[in-house]
Amino acid sequence: MKRGPERGGRLVADIGGTNTRIALYQLTDDRLRAIKRYRNCDFNGLEAVLSHWLDEHPEARPRDACIAVAAPPEGDCAHMSNCNWSFRGSELAARFNWDRVGLINDFQANAFALPWLQPGDWYEIHPGTARYARMATLGPGTGLGGAVLDTGSEPHRAIACEPGHMALAPQGLQELELWRVLMHEHSRIYSELLLSGPGLQRLYQALATVDGVVAEPLCGEEISARALAGSDALCAATLRRFCSLLGTASADFILASGAFGGLYLAGGILPSFPGFLQDSEFHQRFTDRGPMQGHLQRMPVRVITHPQPGLLGAAHAPLG
Template sequence: MPAGTPATGEGRCRVADPGLGHGAAGFHRHHEDSGGRVSPLATATRRVAADLGGTHTRLAIHDAARNEFRYQQTFLNRDFADFEAVLQYWLQDIDEPTPETACFAVAALIRGDQVRMTNRDWSFSCRALASRFGFRALAVLNDFEAHAYALPWLAASEVVTLQAGAGEVTQGRLAVLGPGTGLGGALLEGRGATARAIACEPGHMNLAPGTPELLALWPQLVARYGRVYVELLLSGSGLARLHEARSQHEHGAAVPLEPADITRLALTGEDAECARTVAVFCALLGDLCADFILATGAWGGLYLAGGILPRITPLLQESPFLERLRDRGPLAGALGAVPVRLIQHSSPGLLGAAHAPLTGIVPKP
């Protein structure tokens, strides 16, 4: 099997119709060129959509006219030297003309032409990439910014309600946040044609202990890592760090386990310490979500995403997550009124990249 063989090949995947989901309105947008005219590139029905995470890259052609994905595949990043190599490998099997437009959602802080991934030693120039692969228009956005653009396109079957709140998510600012290789977050302002996503970097905010149990762990964490920030603990590798810190504190000896083993042993009930680690992880997440809502004013709804939470849904539902989210004194009622939903869609970043505004980066001839 050659390097770069796809980790999974999902084939064709139909996208939920906008406006027929769980209450948020769908997009109906156009884009204009510098003269105020609607750009033909913006109304192109096909685009290459990509979701570049720290561990996986997902690619597909999205056909808006048919409301479907084609050639959807997921690749392990460790099998490739860079994103260009992934894209080139994937395009070899595409049995139709390469679309002239593309949108890439990247786990990175997007600033200008050069994109450097946060948790992967990859970088690329937007203009050089567009020129090499013949994209006449290319949009590059943060991965959770794409998650935000995906929210109105999620079907009711693709979310789990953790807190019903005051009712349907129909108005107000939305937030999406979640742990995976790191921890990302974003906001969605407006609905329909006025919808606009705002990328955030909550994973790099400082994290504070909210319970006596966590407070007891903090000196050890500070001594070892210097600064305790969100994704140091609220991420895949963070779950392993949290388990080590807890076992060191509780039993005097660190017990290193892979994140997948911790969640597996917690789900099966085979290891009470792993179950407790996951509960503490969820409690920390609840504290973070409360802070994120309070700081951003995302009273319209909170969506949880990332690669970890959908796999531990029963544990999340049984955990102190909601208790910690609401534990904000006089604002407990306001936080209890915020609808909270867990995204179960397999590729929300890809879905968002398929529907995000295509503000083109056009390479010079």
């Protein structure tokens, strides 16, 4: 009797607030195979997405799974705030006949990917010379996520953080005016409110109000595209301010976590304009911290350009 394909490899998934990416990782050749991206709004839950991927790839018979999710997993359970999904790892393991399953935060996955990135997998904003064992990853997308990676022992330890909910302070009179406008609609100004895809829209609308002009109903991608093309002064000002505020939020995150070994910027927004970010006031705002300036100036700062850092990190994350 002909035998079916043997089980092996690890199913890896990176579940953001908007999209889900799934692949099969094979340790034997250290490769991600059968990478697919799905829009979350097209499915009623993660189980439906996984079933669809497995139906598309009947040859894949993963033994284990590691699922990175844009939420802080609570043991075996994940509840997503930017997407109305909830699931349990144990129930998915039983449903799909996996021996082991791990749930990690999506930026934990980005952190686990850091040691596996090659020089061609990032755009260098600042070279840096720091040699610390703790590194950080931070990035705007549907929200603003972050994590730190301790590399001082084996296995490496990635710690999920929530920098998107840290308070964001204005700097200078223009930003004080901007905050005055924002506080008419928001009782608290926190990082994710402005440093995300929806946040870019809020920033655009608020800057229009400050300047006394009428803003067009643009989405974040349209604002970025016009700014990069140089075709819209308000969009360009919005993206420059976005980069400046990101420098402030990044410094706050590094100083709070002590991750002076390097900052790796990720998420779904920044890889489309790393050169613009480098030419902006991002790094000036990042290092402008008085007695801590030297520590921050010595840090390498890079934008991750690897197409699938979340899947790469999920492939190498320990399952326990």
